[in-house]
Amino acid sequence: MNVSVEFIMTGLFVFALAGFLGFETIRRVPRLLHTPLMALTNALSAISLVGSIVVLGGQYTAYTTILGFVAVIASMINVVGGFLITDKMLKMFKPREKPKKPESAEAEAM
Amino acid sequence: MENLLPMAVSFFPDASTDAGLYILISLLYLAGAIGFVLSLKWMSDAKTARKGILAGEIGFVLAIIGTLLLPVITTTGYIYIAVAMLIGAAIGVPLGLLVPMTAMPQRIALSHAFGALAAGLVGIAKFYDATPDINWFVMAVLGIEIVLGALVFTGSLMAAGKLQEVKWLAQRPIVFPLQKTLNFAVLGLAAVMVVILAIDPSQVWAIPVIIIAGLTFGVLLIIPIGGADMPTVIALLNSYAGIAAALLGFVLENNLLIVAGALDGMSGLILSIIMCRAMNRSFRNVLFGAFGATEAEWGDQEVGSIRSASFDEAGEILKNSRLVVVVPGYGMAVAQAQHKVRELADTLEKEGVEVKYAIHPVAGRMPGHMNVLLAEANVPYEQLLDMEDINPEFPQVDVVLVLGANDVVNPAARHDQKSPIYGMPILDVDKAATVMVVKRSMRPGFAGVENELFFNEKTLMVFGDAKDVMGELITEITGNRDSINV
Numbered sequence: 001m002n003v004s005v006e007f008i009m010t011g012l013f014v015f016a017l018a019g020f021l022g023f024e025t026i027r028r029v030p031r032l033l034h035t036p037l038m039a040l041t042n043a044l045s046a047i048s049l050v051g052s053i054v055v056l057g058g059q060y061t062a063y064t065t066i067l068g069f070v071a072v073i074a075s076m077i078n079v080v081g082g083f084l085i086t087d088k089m090l091k092m093f094k095p096r097e098k099p100k101k102p103e104s105a106e107a108e109a110m
Numbered sequence: 111m112e113n114l115l116p117m118a119v120s121f122f123p124d125a126s127t128d129a130g131l132y133i134l135i136s137l138l139y140l141a142g143a144i145g146f147v148l149s150l151k152w153m154s155d156a157k158t159a160r161k162g163i164l165a166g167e168i169g170f171v172l173a174i175i176g177t178l179l180l181p182v183i184t185t186t187g188y189i190y191i192a193v194a195m196l197i198g199a200a201i202g203v204p205l206g207l208l209v210p211m212t213a214m215p216q217r218i219a220l221s222h223a224f225g226a227l228a229a230g231l232v233g234i235a236k237f238y239d240a241t242p243d244i245n246w247f248v249m250a251v252l253g254i255e256i257v258l259g260a261l262v263f264t265g266s267l268m269a270a271g272k273l274q275e276v277k278w279l280a281q282r283p284i285v286f287p288l289q290k291t292l293n294f295a296v297l298g299l300a301a302v303m304v305v306i307l308a309i310d311p312s313q314v315w316a317i318p319v320i321i322i323a324g325l326t327f328g329v330l331l332i333i334p335i336g337g338a339d340m341p342t343v344i345a346l347l348n349s350y351a352g353i354a355a356a357l358l359g360f361v362l363e364n365n366l367l368i369v370a371g372a373l374d375g376m377s378g379l380i381l382s383i384i385m386c387r388a389m390n391r392s393f394r395n396v397l398f399g400a401f402g403a404t405e406a407e408w409g410d411q412e413v414g415s416i417r418s419a420s421f422d423e424a425g426e427i428l429k430n431s432r433l434v435v436v437v438p439g440y441g442m443a444v445a446q447a448q449h450k451v452r453e454l455a456d457t458l459e460k461e462g463v464e465v466k467y468a469i470h471p472v473a474g475r476m477p478g479h480m481n482v483l484l485a486e487a488n489v490p491y492e493q494l495l496d497m498e499d500i501n502p503e504f505p506q507v508d509v510v511l512v513l514g515a516n517d518v519v520n521p522a523a524r525h526d527q528k529s530p531i532y533g534m535p536i537l538d539v540d541k542a543a544t545v546m547v548v549k550r551s552m553r554p555g556f557a558g559v560e561n562e563l564f565f566n567e568k569t570l571m572v573f574g575d576a577k578d579v580m581g582e583l584i585t586e587i588t589g590n591r592d593s594i595n596v
Contacts, residue, residue, distance in 0.1 A: 027380060029154050031478060033159060039221070040163070048367065050174070051364065072195060073198040075228035076202060085207075089214075092485040095492060
């Protein structure tokens with residue numbers, strides 16, 4: 001297997017641009033939501049699931065199949081658990097029910 | 111040897127792959143990547159954040175569908191995949207729904223471990239499948255990816271164990287002579303192996319060495335870490351896990367992995383930088399694992415006298431104030447006092463007292479820890495204020511209620527150059543009219559530093575478990591105590 005030079009170059013482009021995009025987007029996430037943010041990015045980086053599926057499903061050798069099997073389980077735990085827990089957390093963040101004092105609503109600045 | 115190996119683990123192995131299918135799968139991946147970016151964008155506001163989860167989930171489903179369409183997957187392969195995904199989901203559901211909010215730091219650390227495990231294993235499988243036909247650049251990337259996967263795996267497990275306070279794991283930072291030398295030696299060994307493989311990818315023996323070195327380094331990295339450094343470490347491991355996923359994307363020729371990995375890596379990086387700033391540590395210092403473990407020289411400090419308050423004195427003061435600011439710390443999490451705190455706030459609000467919460471960025475054991483706990487206790491998020499927003503308000507505050515926070519309110523950080531926490535931005539609680547500190551005993555905080563706030567003439571110490579004290583104060587303020595006693 002030889003990853004082509006073209007792919008590596010495209011990959012570097014994608015990596016750099018996604019990195020900048022991520023930086024500018026995530027910078028705006030208020031501190032209030034930093035724990036849900038970690039949980040969410042955890043779920044997203046479980047995208048290794050895609051690689052794990054290929055390793056497991058392609059059935060190259062018994063050895064790689066076992067590695068792939070464990071990898072699919074591990075990343076699937078993060079996908080399912082990660083999204084569920086992020087949602088569970090976000091459900092708890094509620095604004096004040098009756099906005100009786102509007103001056104105290106200057107909360108999340110960053 | 112290479113002839114015995116079937117098709118390489120690659121997404122689009124050769125030109126014979128149907129072009130239409132290639133385009134379809136690529137578009138599905140693209141849609142997946144857009145979903146991921148949107149999910150992070152919507153995370154910037156508590157009102158839209160849940161919509162973001164949905165975008166992320168849709169992105170994931172599309173990515174999985176695209177992957178399952180790949181022609182390399184065999185019929186038995188589909189069965190294996192289904193079984194493994196079901197097992198993973200069966201473990202993931204309870205980990206997502208049943209873990210209590212107080213256990214969130216270790217839960218997050220554990221998920222870093224799973225993510226790193228998956229990335230590491232795929233990298234290893236990829237190596238064994240492709241060796242020795244790997245070009246030097248790809249081999250270097252693959253080698254680094256495996257090291258990162260291994261070290262994040264053990265590092266995160268160690269962090270989770272420390273946070274869960276597993277018995278056989280020392281909670282206190284462990285420091286020994288030549289520790290950094292050993293760390294660099296282990297990392298150096300891994301680096302040498304990566305170089306050897308990049309020169310000659312047929313040196314299969316080097317892979318187990320890389321894996322063991324990576325696993326060992328992960329353990330060594332966390333040994334000197336104490337509780338207060340945990341937020342930084344968790345953020346850093348988050349970043350490493352993302353980078354591992356992105357590197358895997360290069361090796362597997364998959365842009366979606368690169369995008370998701372870059373986003374995760376960036377998120378972890380931003381959080382690490384915020385944590386470093388909040389603790390006045392240089393980012394370089396943290397990046398190379400040379401964490402704290404400041405052996406404090408407390409004892410040579412001037413210790414004044416303290417004033418302690420009884421519950422009814424404290425209750426009376428709280429009841430007669432206009433603005434009360436609660437400063438929560440890890441102690442509140444340990445005592446699981448967040449619900450009682452909210453009850454106390456409700457009681458005070460009924461008496462016409464305004465209540466706000468001041469959240470220091472490194473309060474607790476992970477970024478945002480206090481916010482999650484207080485949100486769980488139904489505190490409206492408008493009341494949770496960041497350090498920068500609340501600090502100018504302290505001179506107008508009548509009572510600050512410090513709950514299990516210590517170093518983040520120590521004024522020594524502002525002026526005492528000898529203090530290990532000197533320079534760390536703190537909540538200026540000493541500018542308020544009265545400071546009430548709820549504490550179990552006079553034991554110093556994590557950094558081992560005596561807190562001069564406790565000896566301030568404005569400070570009243572209320573001794574006891576945070577949860578019990580809250581309960582007592584509520585009874586005092588509502589006046590139920592008298593009716594019970596009579």
